[in-house]
Amino acid sequence: MDDYNRCLHSPLRSEAYLNGDTWKSTFLVMRRPTFDITEDWCLDAEGTLPGARPVDPEAVRLLYEPLLADLPTVDKDLLIPMAAWSGNIDRYARLRRPTMIHGELPCVIRGIYHQPFFAKWWLTQETSEYIRQAIYARLILNNDLSWLNDNTPDTDLPVLIWFPKTAAIPTYTELSRLRPSMTPQIARACINANYQDLFNSLNATPDIFLWRAAEI
Known part of the structure; x- marks a missing residue:
């Protein structure tokens, strides 16, 4: 049974473990409830805002213990973003819902x-512009430019390409050749990595972001 889409899987899947999806989830912003069985936006459902309810001790315990085959009914709104924040592919792929919850995207x-392997896994998923930017940033930091071609839209190009590590000088050099529009991002990376010669060769136009990078 698929509680998210209110349907049955056919053919039936064997060993379909319980996944703790019966928790009454509430949100700080108005959005469609996760489990709207009555299709009235849970108008008559009772609950407490996440910021006002106590943290579920069972969910806290599962933050540092392996997930059980049959997951008990717990507040997964705590487990999902933590799995994403740590880049744990197995936990996140099992716990996540069809639509992201509040605060999940920044954690992803x-x-x-x-986590490079978390980025590789997301590369196989249907993603948004923000996630693709993060994926391509991680690939740049891994000195991998194989993903970049003439069909890569500018909207998918990352802004932050020097954290949590910096790429090698040849990577930034080749990136500036392949996509000159990324010169400002490369210049900021050169400042943070202390790549003085490469920075001088870029001849980047000064802007407020370069000044801030220099101050750091």
């Missing part, structure tokens, strides 16, 4: 930046 981006 953080996990991509810090």
